[in-house]
Amino acid sequence: MSIQNSDQEVIQTANDWLASGHSLFLVTVVRTWGSSPRPAGSIAAVRSDGKLVGSVSGGCVEKQLVESLIREQQNQSQHDAKPSNNYPDNSLNTTGHISTLHVNDEQARRFGLSCGGELELVFEPFSDPDAFRALAAATHKRNTIRRTVDLNTGDVKLETLNTLQRELSGDQRFQYEGHKVIKVFGPHWRILIIGAGQLSRYTAEFAMALDYEVLVCEPRSGFKEAWKVPNVPVLDMSPDDAVLQYATDANSAVLALTHDPNVDDLALLEALPSRAFYVGALGSRRNYEKRVKRLSGLGLEATDINRLVGPVGLDIASRTSAEIAISIVAHLVKVRNS
Numbered sequence: 474m475s476i477q478n479s480d481q482e483v484i485q486t487a488n489d490w491l492a493s494g495h496s497l498f499l500v501t502v503v504r505t506w507g508s509s510p511r512p513a514g515s516i517a518a519v520r521s522d523g524k525l526v527g528s529v530s531g532g533c534v535e536k537q538l539v540e541s542l543i544r545e546q547q548n549q550s551q552h553d554a555k556p557s558n559n560y561p562d563n564s565l566n567t568t569g570h571i572s573t574l575h576v577n578d579e580q581a582r583r584f585g586l587s588c589g590g591e592l593e594l595v596f597e598p599f600s601d602p603d604a605f606r607a608l609a610a611a612t613h614k615r616n617t618i619r620r621t622v623d624l625n626t627g628d629v630k631l632e633t634l635n636t637l638q639r640e641l642s643g644d645q646r647f648q649y650e651g652h653k654v655i656k657v658f659g660p661h662w663r664i665l666i667i668g669a670g671q672l673s674r675y676t677a678e679f680a681m682a683l684d685y686e687v688l689v690c691e692p693r694s695g696f697k698e699a700w701k702v703p704n705v706p707v708l709d710m711s712p713d714d715a716v717l718q719y720a721t722d723a724n725s726a727v728l729a730l731t732h733d734p735n736v737d738d739l740a741l742l743e744a745l746p747s748r749a750f751y752v753g754a755l756g757s758r759r760n761y762e763k764r765v766k767r768l769s770g771l772g773l774e775a776t777d778i779n780r781l782v783g784p785v786g787l788d789i790a791s792r793t794s795a796e797i798a799i800s801i802v803a804h805l806v807k808v809r810n811s
Contacts, residue, residue, distance in 0.1 A: 478684040480516060480658050481612045483527035487518040487599070488609035496521045496600040501656070502529045503573070503649040506591040514647030514656055529594060571624050572596040595654055597622065607631055608658065615686055615704050617659035624652050634659075660686030662809065665720035667712050667740045668731035669696040672755070675798035676728065677705050683802060685726075690715035692736060712740035720744065726751035726805060728785060738767060745777040751808050753785030753801065 483499075490497055502515040517527030523539045576592045599605070608631060611618045617634040634657070648655040662685045666673045669691035677687045681704070690708045691697040700707050708715050712729075720727050727744035729737035732755050744752045745768070754764060761783035768778050786800030787807070 478682050479527060483516050483518050484605055484609050484612050484658065486526040488605040490518070490520050491599060491602045491604055496598065499597040499599060500529055501595045501654060502592055503595050503654060504593040513649065530592065571627055595624065612658050615660055617657065619655065619657050622654045624654065660684055661724065662686070663688065663720060663725045665690060665715060665725065665727050667727070667729045667737055669700040669707060670730065672794040672797055673730050674702055675795045676730070676801050677702050679798055679802040683806065688719055690740070712736055713743045716740050716743040716747065720749055721747035723748045723750055725749045728801065729754040732756060734764065734767065738764070741768060741781065742771060742773065745773060745780055751782065751805055752780055753782035755785055756783060758784065
């Protein structure tokens, strides 16, 4: 089973809970102020018996929210009335079946959010076993889906985004318009890995947990046949063609991990002059110097060659394939976030 990113885990688990006959709330952080630890767009699912998956505050206020939701459900079932405002700050606002809650700085600190901050949360109740089926299937397939919720009516709209539409800025990935919540699920960034060895397998699985779409190009038949990572296709084409077709935009990274210059250099020749935000190659510092000379002799400009990250990843004294993979995805996080 491949590693899931946090949104995938919430949606897949919520789908399983509903299919098993449970009811639940989907909780979304729609606005934050101050030093709230989780950004807008973060989600969690709270089951009717108090079980929770995901996070809206880094673990600080979830316990109190779960207890409040359970009390709320008990009050509604006993009195068949509107929400009784048993939430921690008595500020639950209900429109139709969807509720919002504002947790202010003082309450956040009381709940254990030591850094303070304020949160505004939206609660969507669900009991229909089919409610998350389409979204769960799409995220499992690594598709990119825009989910729009009308808070006044409760209507939900799902749209599949194509490759070009995935190049969205952070504020386009999540939008809150007061009466509408818009969130994009699925890969926003893409990694093209050259080579299908053990290092590539670890790198692919760690990268998927960070919501990357991962593609592998492997022209060597023996390695290609051994690739077993779910939802990561192996491209049957030359590395240079793979870069040109899949990894030249600013949301893409290219990782040349075969340690074979006859394979890796083909990808680098196209990746380095492109808009890819990260281009790295496996190898020692001595191999890096040799590679620079080769690429220079093949006509690449010095400004393009200087973009090459080699040895690839952060220097964490890594030795095993898993450790090197961690150093690579950590460097991707650092570069992407800066």
